[in-house]
Amino acid sequence: MKRPSLRTGVRWKISIAIAAVGALVAVALSLVVHNSARVSMLDNSREVQLERLLFAQRMYDSTKEPKLGTKLNDPALPHDLHVKMKQGRRATYVQETASGVPDVWAAVPLSNGTVLSLHSKFADSTTIMKDLDRSLIIGSVSVVFGGCALGVLIGGQLSRRLRKAAAAAGRVAQGNTEVRVGDAVGGVVRDETDELARAVDALTDALNERIEAERRVTADIAHELRTPVTGLLTAAELLPPGRPTELVRDRAQAMRTLVEDVLEVARLDSASERAELQEIALGEFVERRVGVLNPAIKIKVVHESWVNTDPRRLERILGNLLANAAKHGGTPVEVTVEGRVVRVRDHGPGFPEALLREGPSRFRTGATDRAGHGHGLGLTIAAGQARVLGARLTFRNATPEGIEGRDGSGGAIAVLWLPEHAPTTTGSFPILKLPG
Known part of the structure; x- marks a missing residue:
């Protein structure tokens, strides 16, 4: 079972990767900065609170009265401070509240056994932290968008070079061996794309x-x-x-x-063949040539059309297709002309699966029921002559493989698609293989 796949471009993959990394880094730094800033502000507030308490203690030693908001033996004193006071140590304490505003305590034991304490809410910390968090969020979003834009820029350049390489490789596959993938990629900065282009060019040279x-x-x-x-x-x-x-x-x-x-x-x-073009009426030409080759073949001209092609090569293609139908197909053989399209159909077992999948190949006749007659050169020559004419030659079966045709519905169909304009180079169009 074929697994579903999602096709995405290199540009968006790189953009998403950079944006994701930027988001992770921004979140991590924001958490570190947030916690560090909060701890630093609380430490400062405890130091300030302790300094105020010590100043109030000196005033108490002189006046015997608590000043600056201090209290003696405050019943709300936290338990941790009680423990410190029993040990005779001065201390500070930060108490979290449900409102989110922390309470800052400072306490110092006196010589008479009492405890002088100072308690205040650190309200400024909430406002400062909100402003800091807002700034961190804005900075993180900016980093993500900036990383995404950078990814689009870098990925777009890489994707453009890869598309150029793929287009050049496609032209090479069509038979234009003069195309160099490295020249098509170009660029000043060299990367792995250039290595790929050099490898493809080396492979093309070796194959050629x-x-x-x-x-x-x-x-x-x-x-x-x-x-x-x-x-x-x-x-x-x-x-x-x-x-x-x-x-x-x-x-x-x-x-x-x-x-x-x-x-x-x-x-x-060798790709050295060139077509000698003439203006001909396709339907009339096919009727005349097929009538000479085999008068028993049924010919139907649906729509007449004038084409600029090489009559000798076109006759060679028709002759090979009809010979193949006579050797490997079944009667009746039908030829249909519709505009610039010529169809040759027989009512035999059809083309073998290998031919439909890979196209005609020399010295290969396909299935065993079609073997033993010929060398596989007829369709190969027809396909090569079609390339010289700038035409397309396609092959398909009237019924899928393994299904017997009923009422004459089976057979092999070869379709020649002549170009609208005369070819300027040999092999202007590749041979297409249509599914059966």
Whole structure:
């Protein structure tokens, strides 16, 4: 079962991370500052309270009367101060109240056994702490928003570079091997994005070298085989008539066709092919060419359209699609022209899943029921010629795999989408694979 996923950009991930870290730091610092400020103010208030009490004690020693709000043997004296007084020590005490305003006590034992104490509420601390908390909250919010803005700025730059790299890599995947991801990323400051771009460029160069080497080997082998195969075919023509002679000629001709197909694939892979464009009526052209190839095929022109394309390459595509339908599909085979779209459909078992998923591949015919006939070059050549025309060639099945078609509803469908404008470079559009 596929897990649900939430797609977010790098910009917002970095912004959220910086904002979260900023919020945690701001909260931690605010708590530390709040507690430190409160402890410091209470310590100061206790010192001030004790100094006032000592001054009042000196006045009491002279006048024998409590002054400055002091009291003798105050019954409200906290228990902790009673303990200190019994020990003969002067002390201060902060008592928390329900109102939130702390009471500050100071007491000192006298020589006659009485206790002189001073009690007052530290109301200024509440106001000061509220002002301090307000300032801390404003500062914390400012830090969070500032961090978020910084994250958007940094993440936006990184996201922009990654998008450029992805776009350049996509163009490379479409066959434009001259694109360099490192040049597309650019920038003055170098980071991991540049390392990724260099790695992609190195991978592209290595793959291009490997593909080019494979293409050259294939082309060289096919080219070297052409001369002996032609000689073999010529020699077969000189053999006396008979069944063995027919078999030799048939196999020699099949080998010659294979060599020519391999050479054509090599030329298409080299991206050196260019279309020779002409203005043609697509429906009329398809009717005429398909009628020559196989008069039994049903042709339907829904809507005529004039296109600027290469007739020779278009005929090659149609021929390969019809040959594939004849070899691996089932009758009837139908060709439909609608505007710039040409559909070729048979009523056989359909395309194999590997072809629908990955596209046509040389020397691979797919399922076992389609194996044993051909070399997988027909659709590969058709796809390569479509790229030269700047067209799209898609493959799908009329019914999903494993479901038998009813009343002729099954079969394979190949669709050629010709471009509205003439191609300016080889392979203007990639081959698309549609789901079955």
